[in-house]
Amino acid sequence: MAAAEDYRTQISQVSYRNQAFIAGKFAPAASGKTFDCISPVDGKVLTKVAECDQEDVERAVKAARAVFEKGTWSQMAPLQRKRVMLKWVALIEKHAQELAILETLDVGKPIAQSLPVDVGSSIKCLQWYAETADKIYDELAPARPDSISMITREPIGVVGAVVPWNFPMLMASWKLGPALATGNSVILKPAEQSPLTALRMAELAAEAGLPEGVLNVLPGFGETAGQALGRHMDVDMIAFTGSTEVGKFFLRYAGESNMKHVALETGGKSPNIVFGDVADINHAAASAAAGVFYNSGQVCTAATRIIVQEKIKDQFVELVAKHADKWRPKDPLDPKTAMGSMVDEGQMDRVLSYIDIGRKEGAKVAFGGERARRNTGGFYVEPTIFDDVKNSMRIAQEEIFGPVVATITFKDDEEAVKIANDTIYGLQASLWTRDITRAHKVARSLRAGTVNINATDGGDITAPFGGYKQSGIGRDKSLHALEKYQQIKHTYIQL
Ligand code: NAP
Numbered sequence: 001m002a003a004a005e006d007y008r009t010q011i012s013q014v015s016y017r018n019q020a021f022i023a024g025k026f027a028p029a030a031s032g033k034t035f036d037c038i039s040p041v042d043g044k045v046l047t048k049v050a051e052c053d054q055e056d057v058e059r060a061v062k063a064a065r066a067v068f069e070k071g072t073w074s075q076m077a078p079l080q081r082k083r084v085m086l087k088w089v090a091l092i093e094k095h096a097q098e099l100a101i102l103e104t105l106d107v108g109k110p111i112a113q114s115l116p117v118d119v120g121s122s123i124k125c126l127q128w129y130a131e132t133a134d135k136i137y138d139e140l141a142p143a144r145p146d147s148i149s150m151i152t153r154e155p156i157g158v159v160g161a162v163v164p165w166n167f168p169m170l171m172a173s174w175k176l177g178p179a180l181a182t183g184n185s186v187i188l189k190p191a192e193q194s195p196l197t198a199l200r201m202a203e204l205a206a207e208a209g210l211p212e213g214v215l216n217v218l219p220g221f222g223e224t225a226g227q228a229l230g231r232h233m234d235v236d237m238i239a240f241t242g243s244t245e246v247g248k249f250f251l252r253y254a255g256e257s258n259m260k261h262v263a264l265e266t267g268g269k270s271p272n273i274v275f276g277d278v279a280d281i282n283h284a285a286a287s288a289a290a291g292v293f294y295n296s297g298q299v300c301t302a303a304t305r306i307i308v309q310e311k312i313k314d315q316f317v318e319l320v321a322k323h324a325d326k327w328r329p330k331d332p333l334d335p336k337t338a339m340g341s342m343v344d345e346g347q348m349d350r351v352l353s354y355i356d357i358g359r360k361e362g363a364k365v366a367f368g369g370e371r372a373r374r375n376t377g378g379f380y381v382e383p384t385i386f387d388d389v390k391n392s393m394r395i396a397q398e399e400i401f402g403p404v405v406a407t408i409t410f411k412d413d414e415e416a417v418k419i420a421n422d423t424i425y426g427l428q429a430s431l432w433t434r435d436i437t438r439a440h441k442v443a444r445s446l447r448a449g450t451v452n453i454n455a456t457d458g459g460d461i462t463a464p465f466g467g468y469k470q471s472g473i474g475r476d477k478s479l480h481a482l483e484k485y486q487q488i489k490h491t492y493i494q495l
Pocket residue numbers: 162163164165166167171189190191192193220221222223224225226227230241242243244245246247249265266267268299300301399401427467471472
């Protein structure tokens with residue numbers, strides 16, 4: 001991999017797409033307004049981006065609906081649709097380095113991760129869904145013998161995809177892959193903090209031959225552009241990833257407009273249960289650190305609650321602290337860096353204020369706890385470990401979305417499960433034990449969409465991902481994700 005200096009040279013050659021992408025073309029916002037796109041690496045403005053609002057949503061929905069009705073994409077032969085998507089994937093691969101640099105500059109994540117993880121997993125995701133386009137069969141119902149009862153899938157229509165800033169390209173890909181493979185038109189609203197890769201991806205899709213209007217990208221703010229999409233009478237579905245609070249707004253928007261389908265991937269406060277019989281305590285501690293400090297803790301599944309058996313607590317906290325040292329924030333453009341910045345100043349302040357809350361609640365800072373790299377002008381926070389936490393404390397209940405972990409102790413299996421489930425969230429859970437019966441019993445009792453046994457991140461594009469409780473509605477990834485982008489039609493034929 002290139003060194004930090006090489007990346008700096010490449011940055012001077014990167015250009016920013018900063019206008020809305022509607023009906024296959026870049027255009028300014030109807031209002032002419034723009035907003036600053038700031039890099040949290042050093043706090044400097046990268047470019048001014050079109051600030052889309054209701055009028056732009058109108059234009060994009062019209063374009064998306066027109067092409068959907070025309071059938072250019074929605075009725076295209078699946079094999080052909082697959083070919084266009086694979087061509088798009090090839091172009092993304094060709095521009096992988098550029099996209100990784102854009103992602104790193106825009107949100108401050110280490111280049112060593114944006115290239116293989118953000119860009120790499122997006123490629124894998126889009127390729128995987130492209131391949132499903134001509135492999136999913138419809139069904140015949142085992143109904144009366146004097147009839148044919150067909151069950152067919154149709155694209156749902158115009159999909160609004162509203163995504164967050166923590167994995168801008170990847171969260172967009174989780175929506176775009178299944179939505180486009182099934183023939184829908186999409187209007188993507190990236191988060192205001194991270195519009196750059198979405199705009200470039202749309203441009204590459206057009207280059208690959210995706211018909212005009214099938215993929216539109218509207219940078220802008222949630223309360224304006226996001227809400228206009230959520231309330232639009234001609235949008236058939238919203239595919240959302242973001243906070244639980246905003247997810248609930250989308251349910252309200254749908255209820256107050258056209259009852260559009262709403263799929264939600266929202267917040268988490270994932271428990272990481274470590275039993276006294278863990279096979280390799282040092283490995284579990286390294287994984288606990290990675291599970292919460294990766295991406296500066298700005299991960300919906302982050303293992304933010306270490307729930308550890310009393311008798312090994314001191315040893316475990318000491319080991320996690322040893323590993324935390326490797327996650328101290330450094331220059332995101334240096335390929336050796338493991339943890340970069342927070343996404344922006346607001347998120348940094350939010351995390352620091354939670355660290356303050358934790359101290360006031362009586363928890364003990366066992367590692368970190370401060371802002372870092374202030375002289376860069378960027379927004380960095382140290383990996384932070386809280387000890388002596390009670391699960392009722394705010395730092396154990398509320399999603400901090402930063403590199404902050406709370407350590408809580410338990411006595412027996414029953415108490416571990418009770419603490420783990422004592423949250424409004426249910427996105428992911430992890431547990432560490434060498435006892436296979438305990439592992440299965442506990443896994444069954446955990447109310448979470450994903451349970452990792454002896455790991456903290458077992459995600460793969462082939463497996464479904466989503467939340468119980470207030471962590472969401474529906475699933476992303478795997479074949480299960482396709483269902484939500486399709487209507488099911490029953491056609492009955494009397495013989
Ligand atoms: P967020 O504030 O909920 O924003 C998500 C998206 O919704 C952004 O595009 C945002 O636009 C938009 N939005 C904000 N307010 C809105 C409103 N009133 N009406 C319509 N749209 C609105 O979340 P975030 O801070 O970007 O991301 C962090 C959150 O995402 C965390 O809670 C995390 O757990 C969650 N997340 C979940 C998953 C998952 O799969 N379960 C994955 C990743 C992240 P603007 O930002 O431009 O205003």
